[in-house]
Amino acid sequence: MTALLSIRDLRVAYRRDGVEVAALKGVSLDVLAGERLAIIGESGSGKSTLALAVAGLLPQSAVIGGTIGWPIPKSQTSHSFAPPSRPRDAIPLLGRDIGFVFQDPSSSLDPVMPVGKQIAEVVRTHLKLSWRDSYTKAKTLLQRVRLPDPDSALHTYPHQLSGGQKQRVAIAAAIAAAPKILIADEATSALDTIVQAEIVALIRRLVAEDGMTLIFISHDIALAASLADRIAVLRHGELIELGETHQIIEAPRHTYTRALLEAHLGLDAKPLLGRQGASA
Amino acid sequence: MTVLAASSLTKRYRRGDKPFAAVDNVSFEIGPAETLALAGPSGSGKSTIARLVLRLIEPDAGRVDFEGADFLALSGAALRARRARIQMVFQDPLAAFNPRATVARVLDDPLRIHGIATRAERPRRIAALLERVGLDAGLAARAIHEISGGQRQRVAIARAIATRPSLIVLDEAVSALDVSVRGQILELLLDLQRQERIAYLFISHDLGVIRAVAHRVVILDAGRITESGDARSVIANPQSAIGKALVAATPRLTRSRP
Ligand SMILES: Nc1ncnc2c1ncn2[C@@H]1O[C@H](COP(=O)(O)OP(=O)(O)OP(=O)(O)O)[C@@H](O)[C@H]1O
Ligand SMILES: Nc1ncnc2c1ncn2[C@@H]1O[C@H](COP(=O)(O)OP(=O)(O)OP(=O)(O)O)[C@@H](O)[C@H]1O
Ligand SMILES: [Mg+2]
Ligand SMILES: [Mg+2]
Numbered sequence: 001m002t003a004l005l006s007i008r009d010l011r012v013a014y015r016r017d018g019v020e021v022a023a024l025k026g027v028s029l030d031v032l033a034g035e036r037l038a039i040i041g042e043s044g045s046g047k048s049t050l051a052l053a054v055a056g057l058l059p060q061s062a063v064i065g066g067t068i069g070w071p072i073p074k075s076q077t078s079h080s081f082a083p084p085s086r087p088r089d090a091i092p093l094l095g096r097d098i099g100f101v102f103q104d105p106s107s108s109l110d111p112v113m114p115v116g117k118q119i120a121e122v123v124r125t126h127l128k129l130s131w132r133d134s135y136t137k138a139k140t141l142l143q144r145v146r147l148p149d150p151d152s153a154l155h156t157y158p159h160q161l162s163g164g165q166k167q168r169v170a171i172a173a174a175i176a177a178a179p180k181i182l183i184a185d186e187a188t189s190a191l192d193t194i195v196q197a198e199i200v201a202l203i204r205r206l207v208a209e210d211g212m213t214l215i216f217i218s219h220d221i222a223l224a225a226s227l228a229d230r231i232a233v234l235r236h237g238e239l240i241e242l243g244e245t246h247q248i249i250e251a252p253r254h255t256y257t258r259a260l261l262e263a264h265l266g267l268d269a270k271p272l273l274g275r276q277g278a279s280a
Numbered sequence: 281m282t283v284l285a286a287s288s289l290t291k292r293y294r295r296g297d298k299p300f301a302a303v304d305n306v307s308f309e310i311g312p313a314e315t316l317a318l319a320g321p322s323g324s325g326k327s328t329i330a331r332l333v334l335r336l337i338e339p340d341a342g343r344v345d346f347e348g349a350d351f352l353a354l355s356g357a358a359l360r361a362r363r364a365r366i367q368m369v370f371q372d373p374l375a376a377f378n379p380r381a382t383v384a385r386v387l388d389d390p391l392r393i394h395g396i397a398t399r400a401e402r403p404r405r406i407a408a409l410l411e412r413v414g415l416d417a418g419l420a421a422r423a424i425h426e427i428s429g430g431q432r433q434r435v436a437i438a439r440a441i442a443t444r445p446s447l448i449v450l451d452e453a454v455s456a457l458d459v460s461v462r463g464q465i466l467e468l469l470l471d472l473q474r475q476e477r478i479a480y481l482f483i484s485h486d487l488g489v490i491r492a493v494a495h496r497v498v499i500l501d502a503g504r505i506t507e508s509g510d511a512r513s514v515i516a517n518p519q520s521a522i523g524k525a526l527v528a529a530t531p532r533l534t535r536s537r538p
Contacts, residue, residue, distance in 0.1 A: 042458040042459075042460065043429070043458050163322065191322070192321045192322035192485045193321075193485050193486070193487070193526055193529040193530055194321050194525050194526060194529045195321070195322065196529065197528070197529035197531075219458065219459070220531060221459075221533070222531035222532060222533045223531040225531075225533055226531050226532070249533055259460060260459060260460075261533070263459035263460045263462070263463045264459060264488075264533060265459075265462075265463075265486070265488035265489050265491070265492045266488050266530075266531075266532055266533050266534075267487060267488055267491060267515060267527065267530055267532060268532075268534065269488065269491075269492060271491060271492045271493070271512065272463075272466055272467060272470055272492045272493055273315070273470060273492065273493050273494070273495070274470075274474075
C-alpha cells in the first residue's frame with residue numbers, strides 16, 4: 001500500500017500562560033491508503049493533537065514543526081509547517097479531503113439548523129452542487145448512516161435526536177463530500193456500549209464501501225483492535241510503537257503497550273475481586 | 281442482613297406530554313461489604329435509581345430501607361445522621377466540587393457538617409484521609425482544578441469515606457479515567473471494602489469493569505430489571521435480550537477480526 005499521508009518529525013506545542021508546552025515531540029508515521037489506523041494512548045498523550053494537525057484544525061496559537069506530506073494527484077508535494085508559506089493545494093482540505101468526527105456530536109452540529117441543511121451545505125460547498133441536488137445527496141447520506149425515516153430526518157434538529165443518532169448525522173456530514181480520509185476522534189466514547197458497537201459497525205461499513213482511509217482515535221485498546229489494521233501507540237507526545245493489530249495485541253514490543261493491555265478489563269480478564277470479601 | 285433494600289421503586293417522568301416510568305417497580309438488596317452493580321443501556325434508569333437511593337429525588341412508589349430504617353420516612357436530625365452513612369462518587373468530580381476549593385476544604389466539609397471531628401482535630405483527620413486513599417498530605421493545600429483527574433477521584437473517595445459510610449453509590453465513577461488510573465482506583469475501592477466493610481452500589485456501562493469488581497449485577501432495560509444474579513455468571517451466560525446485547529457489544533481483545 002502507498003502512503004496517503006507522510007508525517008515527518010511532527011512537533012506541536014501549545015502556549016499556556018506564556019510558556020510553550022510540547023504536545024507532540026517529533027512524530028513520524030505514514031498513513032497508508034485504504035488502511036484503518038487506530039491511535040491509542042492515555043489522556044494527554046497527544047492523540048487529538050495529531051488528528052487536529054492532520055486536519056489543519058490546530059488553534060492559531062499552536063507552534064507547529066515538521067511536515068505532513070499529502071501527495072496530491074498532480075504533484076507529489078509535501079508541505080512544511082516551517083515558514084514561509086505552504087503551497088495551498090498541498091494541504092488536505094477539511095470537509096473535502098478529510099472528514100472529521102468528534103467525540104461530542106453537538107460540537108460539530110449547529111443546534112439551530114435542521115440536520116438535512118447541515119449535510120447539504122457540506123455537499124454544496126465541496127462538490128459544487130445545486131441546493132436541490134445537495135438535499136438529494138443529504139437524504140441518501142442519512143439513509144447510508146441508517147437514520148430511520150430519512151425524509152423527515154432531513155428536517156429534524158439535533159436536540160430531537162439521541163446521542164447515537166446525532167453521531168450518525170455527524171458521520172453523514174463528515175463523509176458528505178466523499179473525503180479520502182475519515183478521522184474519528186473518540187467518536188464513540190460518549191455512547192453506551194450497544195450504541196458504540198453500532199457506530200463502530202457503521203464506520204467499518206462506510207469506510208469499506210467508499211474505500212476511505214480511517215484514522216480511529218480511542219483510549220480503548222480493545223475497541224481499537226476490533227476495528228484497526230494497524231495500531232499506533234502514543235505516550236507523552238511520542239510514538240512509542242506502531243504495528244499490525246495482531247502484533248500489538250499478541251506481541252507488544254514496548255512495556256507501555258504491555259501495561260495498557262494488562263490494564264484492560266475484558267470479559268476474560270482475571271477479576272480484581274477476591275471472592276472471600278463477599279457476604280451474599 | 282442487608283445494608284440497603286429497595287422495594288418496588290418507581291419514578292415517573294414526562295417525555296413530551298407522555299408520562300413514562302424511568303424506574304419501574306425495581307427491587308434489590310445489598311449486604312455489608314457487597315458490591316451490587318447496575319448495568320444497562322443509556323436511559324435505562326441507572327442514575328435515577330442512584331438518585332432515589334440517595335434521596336436526591338423522591339419516588340412515586342416504593343420504599344428504601346437503609347440500615348433497617350425506612351429511609352424515605354426519616355427527617356430532621358435522624359435523616360442527617362443517616363445521610364452520613366450513605367455517600368456518593370460520580371463520574372466527574374470537577375462538577376461535584378467547587379474547582380477553586382482546596383482539597384483540604386473539600387474534606388473539611390463533611391467532617392464539620394456531620395460533627396465528626398473538632399476544628400482542632402480536623403487537619404490531622406484530613407491528612408489521614410488523604411493517606412488512606414494514597415495521596416500525599418501535601419496535596420491538601422492544592423485547588424481541585426490543580427490536580428489530575430485520578431487524584432480528584434481519590435479526593436472524592438476520601439470525602440465519601442470521611443463520614444464512615446456503610447454504603448457508597450458510585451455512578452460511572454471510573455468511566456472517565458485512563459485504564460491504568462482506573463485499575464488503581466478500583467483496587468483502592470476493593471481495599472476499602474475489605475477493611476471497612478463498605479457496600480457499593482456500582483453503576484457502570486462497562487461489563488468488563490463490573491465483572492472485575494462486582495459480586496452481583498442487575499441488568500436494566502427501560503427502567504425495569506431484566507435479569508440479575510452473580511456478576512460473573514450473568515455476564516458469562518446472559519439470559520435476557522438486553523443482557524446478551526450488552527455482552528455482545530463489549531469489545532474483546534481476543535476476537536479475531538472479520
Ligand atoms: N488548546 C490547547 N491549549 C493548551 N494545551 C493543550 C491544548 N490542547 C491540548 N493541550 C495539551 O496538549 C497535550 C496533548 O493533548 P491532546 O488533547 O492531544 O491529548 P489526547 O491524547 O487527545 O488526550 P485525551 O485522551 O484526554 O483526549 C495535553 O497535555 C493537553 O493538556
Ligand atoms: N429530571 C428528569 N426529567 C425527565 N426525564 C428524566 C429526568 N431524569 C431522567 N430522565 C429520563 O429517565 C430515563 C432514565 O434516565 P437515567 O439518567 O436514569 O438513565 P441512565 O441509565 O443513568 O443513562 P446513562 O447511561 O446515559 O447515564 C431517561 O429516559 C431520561 O431521559
Ligand atoms: Mg483527545
Ligand atoms: Mg446515568
